[in-house]
Amino acid sequence: MASPLPQTLTLVGAGKMGGAMLEGWLSIGVNGAGITLLDPHISEEMQTLAATHGMSVNPAAPAPAEVVVLATKPQMLDTAAPAVQALIAPKTLLISILAGKTLGDLSARLPNANAIVRAMPNLPASVRRGVTAAAAGKGVSEAQRQLADALLAGVGKVEWLGDEGLIDAVTAVSGSGPAYVFNMVECLAAAGVAAGLPAEIAERLARATVEGAGEMLFQSPLPPATLRQNVTSPGGTTAAALEVLMADNGLAPLMRRAVAAAKRRAEELSG
Structure with a gap:
């Protein structure tokens, strides 16, 4: 049985890693028409990809999404938080790939988020041969975990951690x-x-x-x-x-x- 895919997804930050993940999602069947890209400095390449697949780019008032993926630079979290808050509905799954930002950091800055997955992908994600380690917050349901797994698997293998504290070791290895x-x-x-x-x-x-x-x-x-x-x-x-x-x-x-x-x-x- 195929893993479920989100109907709506917002990617906050479409740089190298965010862009690699985006291409992976398209390859596994996520509908481009349900994807919104938010990035004030979006590249011409990403704009072309978005236009080809019918994505929305930097709309004036983006609606909350089933999944929000946070892929900005870690130091931009405080600046981006108010805008990200508006994207999060009660049942939204937030996936963060921000290095060094813990589940606690994310919850403190994004209190609307009830379900958070912290993930650490690596560079080979850009050729869909990466490996991502992920830790789920307490509010993540089994269905949301499966959804996160399907999205992260779009760029390679996925390893789930029972202890978020292992992510620093993951960073050092993969x-x-x-x-x-x-x-x-x-x-x-x-x-x-x-x-x-x-x-x-x-x-x-x-x-x-x-x-x-x-x-x-x-x-x-x-x-x-x-x-x-x-x-x-x-x-x-x-x-x-x-x-x-x-x-x-x-x-x-x-x-x-x-x-x-x-x-x-x-x-x-x-x-």
Whole structure:
């Protein structure tokens, strides 16, 4: 049975992430005629998308919607709150992707909102291969949770958290994680240059290797450890490299420190 989709949806903030989510909603069948975009600096690309699908853009008096998605910059919450309040009816579901803004922050500034979901998507949402972690407030019904799940799944996978306090850790793992992978490609290419490869070839090899490995992860049900073992011949070249990466001072402790640093910063920003 297909998940329900909203008849009316208002997106507040149509920047990079909001725009990516919008395209995902259209791809799963949300009716553009029921979508309203509110953004004083909406891009020409978003205006064209809206016109193509019959969306309303910055109407003078937008009506309350079944779902309101808050995708502005976090520091704009206080400024946007009065206008957002007017969009929220008693049964409206509010989905916020504002980094650092807790369910408590949102409730305090948007008291009309009885049902709030806080979500943390990541950059690959722009190619519909993202992952979003979400936490539901106490007023969210099961039907509203399913509705939020359907919308968030429009840009990738969804993980529901029983504890909103885990979102800072999510930010450190999946929110910031794409940058870690990009940096790994940079480092692998640089290591290839150090081993004697021309820089352009090293970069193409490193990039294609990570693209391919990521696709294997996407397609295979096997755990990452099993995939690693499957490409590692005993006594071979991969095993020699993994002895370095899996040493006590190798990649694992480095990644723990990196994630811990990101989590601390997320806690600082949300404090």
